[in-house]
Amino acid sequence: MWTLHNLQFVLFSLIHVFGYEGRGARISCSYGQGYEDYEKYLCKDNCGDSDILILTSQTNGTKYFIFDEQTTRVFTTTIADLRFADAGKYWCGVSRSGKDIYTEVKLEIQPDSCCDNVTKVQGVEEGSVSIICPYESKYQNNLKYMCRGNQRSTCLQQALITSNTRHNGRVTLNDDKKSNTFTVTVLNLTLEDSGSYLCGVQRETGLDDFSAAELEIKEWCCVKSKNIKGTLGRPVTLQCSYPHEHRNNRKFICKGERRSSCEAVTMDQDRFTLHNISSSFFSVTITKLEAGDAGTYWCRSQPEWAVGDYTQFHLAVDKSSTVALCCLSGAAKLIRVSGREGRDVNVSCLYQQGYESYEKYLCKNDCSEDSHVLIRSTDVKKDRYFTHDDKEKHVFVVTISGLTSTDAGTYWCGLTRTGYDSYSAQVNLEVQKAWCCVKTTYTSSTVGHTITLSCPHPPQHRHNRKFLCKGDDRNSCIDVVTSGSRFTLQEDVSSSSFSVMITKLEEGDAGTYWCGSDSQWSVGNYTKIELSVDKRLRGAPLDKPKLHAKRFRDKYGL
Template identity: 30%
Template sequence: MAWTKLFILLLVTYQGDCVLRAINSYISGFERQSVSVKCAYDQGYAGYVKYWCRGEDWDNCETVQQSDSQSQGNKIVINDFRGVFTVTINSLEKSDAGTYWCAIQRWGYDYNAHLQLEVKEGVSTLSVRNSAISGFEGQAASMQCSYNMGYSTFVKYFCRGDRSWNCEIMRKTSQSQKNGDKFFLTDDKTRGVFTMTINRLEKSDVGSYWCGIEKLGHNNQYAVVRLDVKKGVSSLSVSNGHVSGFEGRATSMQCSYNLRYSNFVKYWCRGDKPSNCITLHKKNETQKTTDKFFIRDDENRGVFTMTINSLERSDTGSYWCGIEKLDNNKSSAVVKLSVVEGVSTLSVSANNISGFEGQAASVQCFYHLEYSTFAKYWCRGDKSRNCDILTNTSKPQTRGDKIVINDNQDRGVFTVTFNRLERSDSGSYWCGIEKLGHNVNAVVTLTVLQAFLTSEGNETNAAGTIRKNLLSIIVGSCGTIFIIAMIVLVLAILHRRRTGLQNKSVDTNDCYATISNVQGINENEYMVLNRKIENEYMVLNRNKLPSEAQNRTGGSNGKEENIYSET
């Protein structure tokens, strides 16, 4: 009886492992935050009560929450949907660490699956450097949030509203963007800081902005920044408050000014504040185009530009454009520069790809993770600077499109698939990354091969034709082997009959003398049979040879050439 109970217990436990399982057997979270656990179960148990149990052993674990007895605001919440029930633990504490069980309540023995929860020491997840910032109309303003390095891979965002739980998201780090956007978001994962720059400020931009981190379960980490926009000043403004460039290359930043300051001295300096920044170059100083810092002033348009050549990673920082006025006061506007790794980080899986008409061809473009949020595109043309963009990652697309582009930002690769190839699709293409100044490109040459038509009118390709030719050769070879085997068989039968003859004198060196003594077959009949076999052999091989070989089998004089030496 004891063995029977043990067997039943083992059987139910085994079935439970198949019916219910924890998607992750180990999970962790931080104090005062939330963590979620997913438990998958067989669809046959959709209507059953699910519950969350705590204890080192299943036999003495304590039920903490059930799916049929919970209310809003509970520390532990169970959501059951389509074969997965999710347990969310809010406001984690160190004492919450331990062994837990997700379980299905049923008659007899409850199905269960265990897992381990670790609660790490609480961190100040988010903080802002300045809770109140201001900017001028037409210029740019930036707000920064610092986060714990444990969240470096999480999605960050900025939203706008009076309350964090109903604010409108302006930009996420997971979204594609380009430098000229109204809202531009960057995430420095090495420093644990993400920054949103608002370009071309307007009075309507005044308000509260919240930086946030998307977490499992719900978003509950926020920090607020209050933005004030002052009436535009006539002296200076920047069209783009955030620019980027590549190591070893050059980048430019521009300032616009009122034309009444056209004759004033302009300058660029570097530093955290305009009051203590170090002047890099002034308009009235001698310079040449190869200098590290080069300034141009377009007095007709009211724009002066600074170009930084031979960029280095150490050039990353804040730059201020300024005007020296008669009263010795200086007006200034800030531009933030980011220098990323060199252009060589963009490469393709193959510079030459090919495909057959009506089929598809794909190519992968690899890039440095610094470009993960940049817009990617696919264009056609002999030169990258004037190629026609066919598709990009910011454009909605479906699988049925002629050209489909997919960007895997975690791996740093985007894939371009060309569907329903045509001969006219052959040419030069470029996979590219949109950036300020000039785009990054890598060339791919596509060759579309012609498909062939069979005698029945069905379309096939060159590979199919090769397979058919190979099959013909094999069939021809098999036919040849069959003929040879038949000849050997006939000779064997004749030889066998010959050895059975009695009182006959046979010269073994004379084949025809031997055959003439075989019962039922004389010499003339053998010659006729042998000729017939040879003729059938030649006809069969002629039919299996390529057409050009057949053309050589006869001419106006009716003579056959020796075509078998080629087989």
């Protein structure tokens, strides 16, 4: 096997490249003027027959991709899905008569996940927490940042905050250069804030420096939590203890899933009565229990919500009188709702004044079984269903997310009450197929040639602006017909169509295009075009690396 040690060559400077395991690394090598049409390649170790990884005359594979930007005289090789075995010495080569030109490359690979040492930090729901991140003194003026997760390769792009912004919503960053630490503070903590975080310091060369923290947010909860069960139509009593020093404080009870947003229960209602039993506890009696009384209650003796000064109750109401919808549907109003697959849809259920505190729900089919109930007003979220009860407008709204064809059918807006439940509306939900095109055209051409894309449009759009954009999705495609570009739009009024001519076709022109005459993207008013571009190789291509190695040796007379 022939190696670089046996051959004559011209060697340029050493390039250092860094990458993360499982990610990609780009090796960019420049070359001199006049070598634009020469073949370039990347090889590893001693550049023997089996060490040549890819040439510009070859088709890109799944591991190695090569692109020669002749205008800047830089060819770039991308190595995908890095493994630790990929680390080592590489050579960028420019093939020419006599001595080839080489640039040495050193590739270093580190694990993407971080880190072996993790700082544990704890906080309390609705409170605040500070995470302290140390760094070396030589990085005092470098960019600092923090992200969620433990992947170093994407941390800066997904940063929650950087030292350039210092304040972002609930998150602030303070850099103390005297102690060589920066501190990230998170306010109004939620349980969802728990998880892994990375502190990052950007470096001028090489990979960034990181330290890791694990944040645990504990639920702000009570000293005592009780489960109470009552029967529909019967009374129930909740007993609430409190510290002796609060004996002269105002006592009250509120209802809601979270203490921070619970609604105070008015004691002058006929069914709610508060009694001071002793200097250590008070009671609240609810008479004639209704299904809507079920839920979470909080009783306390001071407004600051100090831990230990209140009690949490989970009240369940045994419903003994519910009938099937088969006999009650006659008076229900019919509502027709339509949505599209993959999107969200809202179902709005009106109810009468006086039922603000009653439980509402949405059910499917005939609602004769509990399993038919999809979600209740006591549930903010359940699977793909979300609720919002606007008690001022007397409307209960259920959002169904991620629609599928199986969601189509009949639903009922229900309200739980003593005796028979009330059903205010029958809902017929229609789910339409995903938004798609009327016509898809497939076409192809060759690099350097000219191609014309034809786009029909409705006659009534003859005065509309016509456009052609490129991108995998119509909602994010980029307009390509701009002044001075290789794309030229011409309209043919007589045939209700327009065309776009692309000159000097390039390999990068391949992809998905959308042409249309309706800015609202109405179905039928546009055409989807899939363009493929055949590559035309410059000079005489080499079919295999071994042939290249043979020519390589012939040049040196070996």
